[in-house]
Amino acid sequence: MKNFFLSSITTPPKGSRSLAAQLGYCFAVIIVILIVISMTITSAYTKVLEQDRADSLQTTAVISALAVSNTTLQDGMQFPIPVSTYSNNGLLTNYIVNIYKNAGRSFLRVYTSAAAETVTADQVTLDGASNSYLKAFDQQEAVVVTRTDKTGSHVAGVAPVIGSEGTVSGLVEVMMPVSDFNSTRNGLSLSWIFTILSIAAALSIVYFEIHKLLTTMFGQPDRQLPKIIRYGLSGCQSIAFFSAMACSMPPLVISSYLLSSSNAGRLPAFMPAPVTVLLAGLLFALGFFGFNGLRHFFVRRFTTRISLIIAIFISFVLLLVSSLFSNVYLYLLLLLPTGFSLGMVFYFQREYRIYASRLGYEEFSERIIHTTQYTGYLLGACVGAVLAGIIYERFGLAAVSLICGCVLFIVGIQALLFVQHCPPSSSPPLHLPDFLYALLSKKSGTFIWSCVIATGIQVGFYFVFIPSFLNSAGLSLATISFYFILFSFVGSVLIRALLKLFPNRINMRGRIMLSSVLQTAGLLLMSFMPTARVLVITVVLMGAALGLHEFRYLDYYKEMIREDKHALAREILERGFAVGAVIGSIGYGALYLTDNIRLSLLLFTVIMTILLFAYPLISLLYTSSHPDGATHGSSDKDTQSPFEGYQDSVGYGSPQEQRNAEAPPTGHYYPGGYSGGEYPRETPYDAPREDSNQISYGQDQYNTYGRDVSEEGDRK
Amino acid sequence: MPFQVEQQTEPKSASAVLKIIVLALFAVVTAIVSVSFAANHLKSGFEKEYVVQVNLKTEQLSAACSRLISGDEISSDPAKSLERYASLLPAMLIDSGETNQSRKIYGLYAYTNGALTPLIQSSSTGLLAVETPVSDWLTTESNPYKIEKSGQTTVLTPIKDSQGKVVGLFELSSTYSFLSTFGNAVERRVLMSVLVAVAAGIGLFSLQFIIPEIIRITRQKGRRY
Numbered sequence: 001m002k003n004f005f006l007s008s009i010t011t012p013p014k015g016s017r018s019l020a021a022q023l024g025y026c027f028a029v030i031i032v033i034l035i036v037i038s039m040t041i042t043s044a045y046t047k048v049l050e051q052d053r054a055d056s057l058q059t060t061a062v063i064s065a066l067a068v069s070n071t072t073l074q075d076g077m078q079f080p081i082p083v084s085t086y087s088n089n090g091l092l093t094n095y096i097v098n099i100y101k102n103a104g105r106s107f108l109r110v111y112t113s114a115a116a117e118t119v120t121a122d123q124v125t126l127d128g129a130s131n132s133y134l135k136a137f138d139q140q141e142a143v144v145v146t147r148t149d150k151t152g153s154h155v156a157g158v159a160p161v162i163g164s165e166g167t168v169s170g171l172v173e174v175m176m177p178v179s180d181f182n183s184t185r186n187g188l189s190l191s192w193i194f195t196i197l198s199i200a201a202a203l204s205i206v207y208f209e210i211h212k213l214l215t216t217m218f219g220q221p222d223r224q225l226p227k228i229i230r231y232g233l234s235g236c237q238s239i240a241f242f243s244a245m246a247c248s249m250p251p252l253v254i255s256s257y258l259l260s261s262s263n264a265g266r267l268p269a270f271m272p273a274p275v276t277v278l279l280a281g282l283l284f285a286l287g288f289f290g291f292n293g294l295r296h297f298f299v300r301r302f303t304t305r306i307s308l309i310i311a312i313f314i315s316f317v318l319l320l321v322s323s324l325f326s327n328v329y330l331y332l333l334l335l336l337p338t339g340f341s342l343g344m345v346f347y348f349q350r351e352y353r354i355y356a357s358r359l360g361y362e363e364f365s366e367r368i369i370h371t372t373q374y375t376g377y378l379l380g381a382c383v384g385a386v387l388a389g390i391i392y393e394r395f396g397l398a399a400v401s402l403i404c405g406c407v408l409f410i411v412g413i414q415a416l417l418f419v420q421h422c423p424p425s426s427s428p429p430l431h432l433p434d435f436l437y438a439l440l441s442k443k444s445g446t447f448i449w450s451c452v453i454a455t456g457i458q459v460g461f462y463f464v465f466i467p468s469f470l471n472s473a474g475l476s477l478a479t480i481s482f483y484f485i486l487f488s489f490v491g492s493v494l495i496r497a498l499l500k501l502f503p504n505r506i507n508m509r510g511r512i513m514l515s516s517v518l519q520t521a522g523l524l525l526m527s528f529m530p531t532a533r534v535l536v537i538t539v540v541l542m543g544a545a546l547g548l549h550e551f552r553y554l555d556y557y558k559e560m561i562r563e564d565k566h567a568l569a570r571e572i573l574e575r576g577f578a579v580g581a582v583i584g585s586i587g588y589g590a591l592y593l594t595d596n597i598r599l600s601l602l603l604f605t606v607i608m609t610i611l612l613f614a615y616p617l618i619s620l621l622y623t624s625s626h627p628d629g630a631t632h633g634s635s636d637k638d639t640q641s642p643f644e645g646y647q648d649s650v651g652y653g654s655p656q657e658q659r660n661a662e663a664p665p666t667g668h669y670y671p672g673g674y675s676g677g678e679y680p681r682e683t684p685y686d687a688p689r690e691d692s693n694q695i696s697y698g699q700d701q702y703n704t705y706g707r708d709v710s711e712e713g714d715r716k
Numbered sequence: 717m718p719f720q721v722e723q724q725t726e727p728k729s730a731s732a733v734l735k736i737i738v739l740a741l742f743a744v745v746t747a748i749v750s751v752s753f754a755a756n757h758l759k760s761g762f763e764k765e766y767v768v769q770v771n772l773k774t775e776q777l778s779a780a781c782s783r784l785i786s787g788d789e790i791s792s793d794p795a796k797s798l799e800r801y802a803s804l805l806p807a808m809l810i811d812s813g814e815t816n817q818s819r820k821i822y823g824l825y826a827y828t829n830g831a832l833t834p835l836i837q838s839s840s841t842g843l844l845a846v847e848t849p850v851s852d853w854l855t856t857e858s859n860p861y862k863i864e865k866s867g868q869t870t871v872l873t874p875i876k877d878s879q880g881k882v883v884g885l886f887e888l889s890s891t892y893s894f895l896s897t898f899g900n901a902v903e904r905r906v907l908m909s910v911l912v913a914v915a916a917g918i919g920l921f922s923l924q925f926i927i928p929e930i931i932r933i934t935r936q937k938g939r940r941y
Contacts, residue, residue: 021924027745029917033747034754039908041755044902045762048895049769052818055811056773059820063780063808081783084776087769142810186761196754210742211735218731351901390753474755 001084019211023204030200034420035188038196042187053086053181054144057095057157057174058213062142064097065159065172073101073110073161073170083113088180096154097172099161100126102112102137102612105675107171114151126171130662133171136160138166146178153178176299191475191532195389203388205379206245213238213410215418228356228422233372235566239411240376241383243345246407247288248384250319250338252282253400256477261328276328278589280335281464285585287339289456290489292571297346299424304351305415311344312412312678316405323401337661345411349373350574354425370551378488381462382481389478430571438572443618444560448576450615451512451553454608456580457587458546462487466535472592473532483539490540491547499550508556509619511548516612518545527601584620726930744914751910752903752918759899763819769918771869772861776868777820777858778871778888781808787822787877790884794826798835805836808886823887827854827874832885844870858882867893 067081077099085092096114100107107126126133127149136143141158156175163169186192212234221230255277298307308326315338322334353373357366391399422557439445466480499506506514522541558569587607591600753825772897784804801824821839825832830850837843844863845853853861853872863870868891875884 022739022921025917025921029914030747032752033751033910033913037751037754037910038758040906041758041762041902044898045758045766048817048898049766051760052769054764054771054777055818059773059777059809060780062810063777063784066804066808067780067784081780084780085772086776087772092772184762185765186758192758199750199754203750206746207739207742211739214731214735214738220733390750393754394749394756478753478757 009641012394019208022211023208025457026207027200027204030203031196034196035200038192042184046182046184049184051182053176054155056086057155057158057176058142058144061157061159061172061174064174065142065161068099069162070164072164073099075110079111079113079552080624084174086176086180089183089185093176093180095174095176098175100169100173101170102168105134107133107137110170110231119583126380127376130670133158137168139170144395147173147175154389158266187249188264191479194482195476197478198382198485199386199390200480201485202383202481206383209238209241209379209383213242213414218684221257225361226359228352228419229361230420231357231418232295233369235414236356236369237372237376239352239414239418240373241380242407242414243411244351244377244380245387246380246404246411247342247345247383248381249388249400249404249407250342251281251284251288251448252385252388252467252477252480253283253397254335255464255471256392257397258328259468259471274589274592276332277464277468277592278586280332281460281585281589282582283335283459284339285582287341288335288343288346289581290339291343291702292347292575292578293429295344296424296429297352298344298428299347304348304424305419308348308415309412311341311348312408315341315345315408319401319405320398320700326397344612345408348422350416351425352419352422354427355422367551374551375492378484378492382484382488385481385484386478389476392477411537424434427571428567430568430575434568435572435575438561438568439576441561441617442630443622444557446615447557447560448572450516452551452573452576453580454516454612455546455549456577456582456585457608458542459581460584460586460588461542464585465591468589468592469530469535472597475532479532483535486536486539487543487546490543495544496550497545498547509616510617513616515545515548516609516616519612520605522610523601523605527598527605530601549655552612594688656705736824740918742774744919746890747914748907752907755903756908760850761901763895763899766892767869770892771864772868774820774871774888774890775862776866777809777861778873778886781805781822782809782860782873782875782886785875785884785886787875787881790824790826790875791828791877794833794835797824797826802836806838809838817898818892819888821889821891825885825887826881827884835884842868842889844885844889845872845885848872852897853885854882867891867895 044540056572058340062645064079064081068077068079071080072076079097079099083094083097085094088092094113096112098109098113099111101110103125107129109124109126112124128146130145132143132145135141136158140160140162142157144155144157146153146155148154154175155178156173159172160168161170161172208694216234216238218229222232223230258267258276258280261267262276267276296309301307302310318334318338318341322331322338353366353369356364357369387403388400391403439448462484467477470477470479520539520540522545525541526538527532554569554573557573558566561569587604591597591604594600731913785801786797789800805822805824811819821842822836823834823838823843823845824836825834825845827833827850832846832850834846844865848861853874855861858874858876860874861872863872868889870887870889873886873888874882875886877883936939
């Protein structure tokens, strides 16, 4: 024990132990500091509030005593003026007014404004009174005292009543419960504790990410690897983190900025605040998720890295201009191009993912990169939400834009350093008729609507609904980070751990069904009880629902469509997600157009339920109508659609079904052939990566098979 | 995992120093920003709560006082009413001493021929009734008219006689200009305390790295002699 103690003193912590100590210290110190200052400020202001409440009690008692002066104090008398009220946590509550008649060295109550059920018919003497009552009576002065009787503790303003003879005949007591006297709406409330926790967590996360960024920057890259992956997944995750951090800040402050502009009278009369928020959300979503053709053009014209740098510079300028002029019209006008420029940062990462996954390294498969980036996005959004809330509330919109721009410049530097070579992907263009055709397909189209578009819609929940909701509930924008952290924890930690603990227990259809149930339950709960506390449950359910897919939709979708359409699969799902996000920004923004949030949210939930359950229901109907496992592809009607495939009967993750799938059903079109020898396999996702890489990314299969040719020479 | 760059080599001393400086600066800046936000958030929340409370108090006191003022007295004999209310109003609207920092000021006016004549004014500054257009407070409903300025809430309550005719005006203002000064002082004090706490925290935290170095150097010197 002595040796251990000595060694821990003589050996400084190193490596991950040192980092863990720093993070723990950072988290604990921030929490302690924030709690201590909250308590200090709360106690200082509570004292000020109490002083004013005492003044109210005293003045009201004096006025009440003057109102009953020159009258005879007797049982059954009426109080001549209405009983005054005070504000108790936003609710108006009546003071309790008692009038006492002097009876020797005691006082008899002759009137009370207390509720009838708490008043007895018997004569009541003043109970629990201190000498201050006698002093008020004898010296004819108004006092504020605390009195405890069988009904509880009260703070009372006491004033003497001057009778018709010019002498003191009794006392008027105006009182309120001690709990109301000491209470405050602010201070260490539950929502504030949530906010403190999320601030501490977010700052620890960003500390960790900066530490990781510096370590990656100062570390030696593996020069044996292709340029794009030399800095490993750390570099990739770091870019994802900082880009999500920067890109989440502008959309989160939209509603706060526009609502404060509305309160300041800077919005035109014909444009109510909810309409403006809806319009702003739509413009940003359209810019951020739309215009893929234009992005593709820029990337091809300037290369991915240069177009990223240009986009970052333009975003910075646009953000700064829109915030410095503080003009709502200009702000709205610039949201679309700002969204587009910020969307380029994510488009760059998509290109990175596609290119890096094509190199054929197991550690850089598309799902691993996507999961790594997703983790970065979630963490970045959590930190971005805290920073947006803190900076906007304290320093205003211009500071948010400035910080966002600075973080974007860090992303630019990271991109130049970590991604030294990233040619644009050569996906075939997805024309609108093709996309519509894909959406209209009976089963695969329904899958897109139920899973991909619905997931996109839920982006609106986090970036449009929650900020507006917190604003309407009077909570700080920084509190949003708590919900983001909760979502990330449930979706990326809890659900992922459960799926790893119980692998192959639930197939893809089951996951989709479960996801639909959880999302619907969350939305229903929220529509019945739209409070910040219920939002916690909704976010937990949403997090669980949206963490179930594990980025397997693309593989699953490919199994549903014909193989010659595989090249379009990614584009279709991406566009579906983008369409969903735009619909979500409209849908969730429209909820605030009416005053009754319950009703509008309930209607929205009904629509979402239909959308979410469409695919599971169609799936069930299909299975029940083909009990022998024959697929829908065998029907004449379905084979007319090029997006309907042949893999309907494959159970994703279901070992029994996979064992049976040794040969494809007859009567189907298999342009890519069937590698029957590869079945059975553990899961359908364990198929050789080369196959999917070769076809699905729209590359020329002769020069991009497995690895990028341009990298070969570099490696040699 | 050959791709985890951070595991490959230990950073050199120069980069390690740079890393420590950047991280320490970041920790200090974020701590200050988060504390500044928290202090400001709480301050603005409490200020809003205080203003709501003072507004309600002013409205309630003004309503109660105006019920005790007789409109008939003001219209029939302004001189007598001046004498009566000059002693009554100060007794009703006392400021509760040094503990409470908000102050009450009031005025009583006779309203004749479309103009206000001051009867009683507790302060020569801060009263707004005379400079407020009559049309603002003289409405058909004769409801109290509230004016909110920075650090002050004023309620103008029309006084009616027994015929229901408006014959006077009672003005009650609560001033709370101390609030912003108080808030700024609290915020400044908290920020200073946090600066000291963070600096001390970093110092204490670095002890775990400094002490082993000192022990190592001491041991090396001990072996040398």
